[in-house]
Amino acid sequence: MSVLSQHFFERPVLTVAPELLGKHLVREFPDGTTIKLQITEVEAYDGEKDLACHASKGRTARTQTMYESGGIWYVYLVYGMYHMLNMVTGDADYPAAVLIRGAGELNGPGKLTKHLKVDKSLNARASATSTGLWIEESGVVVPEHHIIRTPRIGVDYAGEWAAKPYRFMLAS
DNA sequence: GGAGTGATGACA
DNA sequence: GTCATCACTCCA
Numbered sequence: 001m002s003v004l005s006q007h008f009f010e011r012p013v014l015t016v017a018p019e020l021l022g023k024h025l026v027r028e029f030p031d032g033t034t035i036k037l038q039i040t041e042v043e044a045y046d047g048e049k050d051l052a053c054h055a056s057k058g059r060t061a062r063t064q065t066m067y068e069s070g071g072i073w074y075v076y077l078v079y080g081m082y083h084m085l086n087m088v089t090g091d092a093d094y095p096a097a098v099l100i101r102g103a104g105e106l107n108g109p110g111k112l113t114k115h116l117k118v119d120k121s122l123n124a125r126a127s128a129t130s131t132g133l134w135i136e137e138s139g140v141v142v143p144e145h146h147i148i149r150t151p152r153i154g155v156d157y158a159g160e161w162a163a164k165p166y167r168f169m170l171a172s
Numbered sequence: 173g174g175a176g177t178g179a180t181g182a183c184a
Numbered sequence: 185g186t187c188a189t190c191a192c193t194c195c196a
């Protein structure tokens with residue numbers, strides 16, 4: 001199956017996020033072993049106006065990655081323990097990203113990155129086979145009624161933005 | 173319900 | 185420099 005092109009990610013985050021459901025997240029280690037997981041849960045973070053988005057604080061050393069054009073990984077550490085895996089979307093200078101919260105049998109963004117050995121060394125790297133972490137077509141077509149939309153998790157501080165239905169899940 | 177953990181941003 | 189906060193998970 002083909003690797004999703006940078007083109008795919010250079011679109012509005014609310015368009016890209018639901019389309020990632022059902023696609024394959026692929027991790028390849030230096031020893032050649034690969035892990036391929038179907039993406040089951042994502043969240044969208046959309047620009048400086050989105051108070052739940054890190055870029056609501058503006059351009060900083062950390063958020064710079066989100067200001068790049070789509071198709072690169074945004075990885076950061078929360079709570080001193082867990083790396084979060086995000087895919088940057090949209091055009092350059094518009095900060096937006098999709099958080100991958102679940103894939104395969106793994107529920108929870110922290111468990112996902114631990115299992116796939118994803119850390120900050122992948123931050124700002126392209127989604128590509130040369131990086132060892134990428135997203136590719138699965139051939140699965142997800143009908144719209146199999147997608148569940150809910151508010152995002154863990155962003156209660158974001159006022160009215162906490163209530164936006166920016167979380168997308170595959171119905172089981 | 174509450175702790176662990178350390179990078180990050182705000183403020184001085 | 186200090187301090188509070190955090191896109192989480194596990195254990196009670």
